[in-house]
Amino acid sequence: MKRIILSITTLIVATFMFTSCGAPAANNAAANNSNKPAANTATAPAADAAAIEAELKKLVTEYAASTSKNDVAAYEKATTDNFMFVSNDGSVYTKAQRVDSMKSGATKYDSLTYDDLNVRVNAEGNGAVVIGKATVKGTNMGKPIDETVRVTQVWSKTKDGWKMASLQATNITAKADDKKADEKKPEEKKPAAPANK
Numbered sequence: 001m002k003r004i005i006l007s008i009t010t011l012i013v014a015t016f017m018f019t020s021c022g023a024p025a026a027n028n029a030a031a032n033n034s035n036k037p038a039a040n041t042a043t044a045p046a047a048d049a050a051a052i053e054a055e056l057k058k059l060v061t062e063y064a065a066s067t068s069k070n071d072v073a074a075y076e077k078a079t080t081d082n083f084m085f086v087s088n089d090g091s092v093y094t095k096a097q098r099v100d101s102m103k104s105g106a107t108k109y110d111s112l113t114y115d116d117l118n119v120r121v122n123a124e125g126n127g128a129v130v131i132g133k134a135t136v137k138g139t140n141m142g143k144p145i146d147e148t149v150r151v152t153q154v155w156s157k158t159k160d161g162w163k164m165a166s167l168q169a170t171n172i173t174a175k176a177d178d179k180k181a182d183e184k185k186p187e188e189k190k191p192a193a194p195a196n197k
Contacts, residue, residue, distance in 0.1 A: 047125025056119050056128055056155055059162055064112045064134075072102045079164045080156060086168040087140065088149050101141050109138035114151070126157040134169065148172060 059078070066074035076099060083095035093101075101107040117132035130153040137146045154166040 047121055047123060049121045049125070052121045052125055052128060053119040056121075056130055056162060057117055059155075060114050060117060060130060060132070060153070063164065064114050068109050068112045070102060070108055072099060075099065075102060080158065083164060084166050086166075088147075088169040088171045089143075091141070093141065098141075105139075106142040107138075107140050109136065109140075111135070111137045128155045128162075129153070130155060133172070 063074075063078050066078070076095075079095055081095065083098075085093045085095075085098055087093070098107065113135050114132045115135075117130060119128055119130050121128045130151075132151055132153075133148055134151045135148045139145065149169040150172050151170070152166075152168045153164050155162050156165045
């Protein structure tokens with residue numbers, strides 16, 4: 001008798017377990033999914049590279065104009081606190097050194113213009129590299145200058161707007177026609193293989 005009661009009790013418990021553990025109802029499935037992290041469907045808007053390019057070209061032009069006037073305040077405003085300048089002779093200067101040089105007159109520009117500007121903006125729209133040519137006359141860090149150099153500027157978008165973080169000047173030693181000459185070089189002709197007879 002005890003076996004029958006135990007068997008019936010086991011059968012009732014097993015039946016209860018199977019019926020209560022069945023497939024979840026549709027509304028339970030939604031509730032169970034609510035604990036999962038939501039898929040991140042919102043993506044950051046793509047940077048408007050054309051607008052940033054136009055803005056940076058304007059800032060480069062303004063930087064050249066204010067530097068030509070030896071406007072130290074404008075220079076300080078246009079550059080980041082950790083700005084670095086690499087001159088065409090390889091010397092490296094901090095922002096503080098450049099500002100001191102401008103204030104003392106060791107750096108004084110008669111003219112500075114940029115042309116042939118190429119702007120590349122990162123995907124996030126908060127950094128850019130500007131490559132161009134600078135024609136400069138005056139005195140730079142105590143050395144007379146009258147030249148055209150290739151420049152590379154790194155710009156960073158800060159809470160205060162775009163600022164130049166780095167500037168490197170490189171002497172242009174390649175001739176403009178060198179690249180064209182390389183493109184026009186005829187390919188070397190290989191000797192013809194002997195004909196099989």
